[in-house]
Amino acid sequence: MKHTDSIHFAPDFERAVKHFKAQDDYTTSPLLTLQAPGGISIRVKDETNRMGLGAFKALGAPYAVARILETEWAAQAGETLTPERMNDPDVRAYAATRTFVCASAGNHGMGVAAGAKALGANARIHLAQTVPASFADRLRAFDAEVVWSGDVYDESVAAAITDADSTSATLLADGTWPGYTEIPKSVMEGYCIIAEEMRETFAASGVWPTHVYLQAGVGGLAAAMAHMIRLNWAEQPTLIVVEPEAAACLKASHLAGAPSRSDGPESNMGRLDCKEPSIVAWHTLERCDVTYQTISEDEAEAAAQAVTSMGLPTTPSGAAGYGALVKQLSDINPGKDFRPLVIISEGPA
Known part of the structure; x- marks a missing residue:
């Protein structure tokens, strides 16, 4: 397979929907519809209660776990599993022999743990010392094994890779790098359903957003949304990718013309505090005609407080798109035809 093929994102979103x-x-x-400063109406996709996990990532890793098990079962048993068959004793007995490993700074680990538990598999999550102990407790509630690995997220990622290389576990990361791209594409394929849900709503109303703000860590959500919007939305909006000033790896990659790190201090946007981009996500965004916006720690905190005060409790990570919208209002000079959309990607920690 050519390297260009391995980084190409062409999801089967209808499979994810099914x-x-x-x-x-x-x-x-x-x-939802909420009010931004100046009385501007904004559309808000509320992911804060998604499938009981409280974040969009409930659509990513659990879907990837299912896809991996389905693929392995088909290779070994020659059978295409239906959702009903996934619950049968023989399939669950096979799943019980499989372990999924990842590093996490937040919701991805919850998705891996929940997805594994739902199908009878095992999960082992590597956490850096920067992750609150309460998050480890949430993972253990899904029967996941928690391993404290390293002082920062990058070190826990390295530990998870070493773990998978030295055991029979499957690495289920949400980032991609040379030589590791296919499994995270399934994670991104799961995210595509968010854009498809919105497309159906906007197609029915005939009123489409003019600007869409997409927060990004390694870039999986932003790239999946951008791909789907460019693929099949009847009216095309401006797409703005939003990153912390302390971790603007996608913007840095865009400016450099190649995937690049963006080192900085720890960000209060913990789920977006990723210093190195997913290469699949970055290449996808590069073909989707996006622009980039960074926001500060204070701007993200203010955005979280504002959105929470509107009755939608969230975090600086979850409200980052809203923060970028507010930051841009003075430059955009919005008129009556300005119809922004933001995704509130997670509920309170």
Whole structure:
């Protein structure tokens, strides 16, 4: 396979839609209307209660776990598993022999743990010392094994890679790098359902957003949304990728013309505090005609407080898109045809 093929993102989003619609706990997340400063109406995709995990990542790792098990079962047994078959004793007995490993600074680890538990598999999550102990407790509630690895997120990622290399576990990361791209594409494929849910709503109303703000850590959510929007939205908006000033790796990569690190201090946008981009996500964003906006720690905190005060409790990470919108208002000079959209990606920690 050519390297250019390995980084190309071409999701089967209809497969993802079919998968989730077969899940008992799946419902379309709300698309709300809130007021930004100056009385501007904004559309808000509310991911704060997604499938009981409280974040969009409930759509990523659990879907990838299912896809991996389905693929392995088909290779060994020659059978295509249905959602109903996934619950049968023989399939769950096989799943019980499989372990999924990742590093996490937040919601991805919860997704891996929840996805593994739902199908009878095992999860082992590597956490850096910067992660609160309360998060480890949340992971253990899903029967995940927690391993404290390193002082910062990058070190826990390295530990998870070493773990998978030295055991029979499967590395299920949400980032991509040379030689590791295919599994995270399944994670991103799961995210595509968010854009598809919104497309159906906007197509029915005939009123489409003019600007869409997409927060990014390694870039998986932003790239999945950008791909789907450019693929099949009837009216094309301006796409703004939002990153912390302390971790603007996608913007740095865009400026450098190649995937690049962006080192900085620890950010209060913990789920976006990623210093190195997913190469698949970055290449996807580069073909999707996006612009980049960074926000400060104070701007993100103010955004979280503002959104929470509007009745949608969230974090600086979850409200980053809203923060970028507010920051840009004086430069955009919005008129009556300005119809922004933000994603509130997670509820309170």
